[in-house]
Amino acid sequence: MIKRNLAISLSLVIVGGIIGVIYISSRQDLTIVKIEGESGVAIYNGTSVPAYSFSPATIEVKKGTTVTWSNADPIAAHTVISLGLFESQLIQPRGDFSFQFNEVGVFDYYCSLHPWMKGKIIVR
Numbered sequence: 001m002i003k004r005n006l007a008i009s010l011s012l013v014i015v016g017g018i019i020g021v022i023y024i025s026s027r028q029d030l031t032i033v034k035i036e037g038e039s040g041v042a043i044y045n046g047t048s049v050p051a052y053s054f055s056p057a058t059i060e061v062k063k064g065t066t067v068t069w070s071n072a073d074p075i076a077a078h079t080v081i082s083l084g085l086f087e088s089q090l091i092q093p094r095g096d097f098s099f100q101f102n103e104v105g106v107f108d109y110y111c112s113l114h115p116w117m118k119g120k121i122i123v124r
Ligand SMILES: [Cu+2]
Pocket: 077, 078, 079, 111, 112, 113, 114, 117
């Protein structure tokens, strides 16, 4: 009886592990760009990030990747606009916006509230 329970527990762990691996691999095509506010000048991870910027400003992704812009600015809202392709609403502090890139190309974007905030997505 103890052996049987052990076998059932063991198979549950194996099935759980397989589901976990499938879940992780299905989420691989998701990339996050952080929107930096005033606090962007703080130094962390050994790197200085300019205030009011997208971090990283340029990313290269595979076709079909969903890019999420996550507003890490605790105070200001921002937008993400790529003319003719996508336009976010105001992204409030702690909010985010996602877009799936299904076309190969180079896509520039900016924030309409702070037009000097610029970024680029390269889709291969
Ligand atoms: Cu902005």
